[in-house]
Amino acid sequence: MLDLKSVNFDRILKRYDIQMESKESPEELAARMVPKDPTLRKVAEDVVFMRYKTVNDNVIAALKEYSPEDVIERGLIKGMDVVGELYGRGIYYLPHVMVAADAMDKGVKLCESKMKGVRETRGKVVMHVAEGDPHDIGKNIAAVLLKSNGYTVVDMGRDVAIADVVTTVEHEKPHIVTGTALMTTTMSAFPKIADKLQAKGVNIPFICAGGAVNRAYVESYPLGVFAAKAIQGPVLANKIVDGYDWRKLRENWDKLTAVKE
Numbered sequence: 001m002l003d004l005k006s007v008n009f010d011r012i013l014k015r016y017d018i019q020m021e022s023k024e025s026p027e028e029l030a031a032r033m034v035p036k037d038p039t040l041r042k043v044a045e046d047v048v049f050m051r052y053k054t055v056n057d058n059v060i061a062a063l064k065e066y067s068p069e070d071v072i073e074r075g076l077i078k079g080m081d082v083v084g085e086l087y088g089r090g091i092y093y094l095p096h097v098m099v100a101a102d103a104m105d106k107g108v109k110l111c112e113s114k115m116k117g118v119r120e121t122r123g124k125v126v127m128h129v130a131e132g133d134p135h136d137i138g139k140n141i142a143a144v145l146l147k148s149n150g151y152t153v154v155d156m157g158r159d160v161a162i163a164d165v166v167t168t169v170e171h172e173k174p175h176i177v178t179g180t181a182l183m184t185t186t187m188s189a190f191p192k193i194a195d196k197l198q199a200k201g202v203n204i205p206f207i208c209a210g211g212a213v214n215r216a217y218v219e220s221y222p223l224g225v226f227a228a229k230a231i232q233g234p235v236l237a238n239k240i241v242d243g244y245d246w247r248k249l250r251e252n253w254d255k256l257t258a259v260k261e
């Protein structure tokens with residue numbers, strides 16, 4: 001007969017994932033991850049706590065102190081980083097993420113309205129999110145920044161078929177094509193697009209971004225140039241219209257993307 005009195009239940013049947021999750025509440029995690037500056041903190045917290053009713057007022061307040069680009073990069077995106085962490089830990093579920101994404105979207109639109117428009121176009125960019133991928137927040141931010149820096153953007157949206165990207169590039173004849181992938185199941189569209197473009201004699205840089213990809217992956221296929229942040233879009237684009245091809249962008253990548261935090 002098993003003597004249960006001698007069994008220490010604390011040492012068995014332990015769900016380490018649940019133990020980890022319960023360690024930090026969303027409030028504690030947010031307090032650790034959001035910016036220290038009180039104005040930007042409120043903006044980031046509006047995204048974390050899905051306060052789409054207050055996000056407008058807090059973004060307007062932040063825009064009095066910071067540029068629209070900073071409010072996006074240092075406020076709204078920091079909030080979405082926390083949401084991503086909470087989702088990854090199983091504390092937030094998809095509905096939370098969707099409402100947080102709505103709050104983020106409201107904030108980005110407000111920032112966009114405050115960006116200076118540039119009349120003359122510097123160049124044309126075709127943008128898309130990879131086939132099968134619905135994650136378009138980063139692509140939308142990158143589009144806002146490119147437009148505010150004088151680029152004409154042909155935004156193909158999300159979940160775009162490989163063949164459509166290739167046809168649009170052939171038709172629009174842009175200086176740059178971009179792709180965003182946040183899922184490991186969708187990023188494999190990029191090398192296929194690059195191969196098809198090259199086969200048609202198109203050699204423009206293909207800026208690829210999103211949580212699923214990294215620099216090594218993007219540089220493993222022709223045309224690919226990695227971007228870690230939306231703010232790097234205009235920096236790379238300016239060099240492209242100045243005559244840098246994808247090889248030269250790769251060679252100078254570290255120098256070009258060394259932007260302030």
Ligand code: B12
Pocket residue numbers: 077080081083084085087088094097098101132133134135136137138139141142178179180182183184185207208209210211212227228229230231232233234
């Ligand atoms: C928001 C979100 C959603 C939203 C998307 C809303 C939207 N309109 O985008 C919703 C709720 C719809 C969603 C759905 C799903 N999601 Co989701 N989602 C996220 C979350 C929490 C945040 C993503 C995000 O917007 N980040 C903020 C933006 C700003 O980051 P970003 O896009 O990377 O952009 C930055 C850079 O990459 C760069 N950038 C991006 N594009 C470009 C372009 C250019 C030109 C340049 C220069 C730069 C640039 O600039 C930005 C920063 O400055 C992530 C978690 C995470 N940690 O990423 C999961 C995550 C991406 N989702 C995930 C999953 C699995 C799903 C679902 C499949 C879940 C499910 N079981 O149904 C579904 C998709 C179903 C489908 N196929 O339709 C996984 C993917 C895992 C993987 N590796 O494959 C993640 C990583 C969560 C996780 N930890 O598991 N999701």
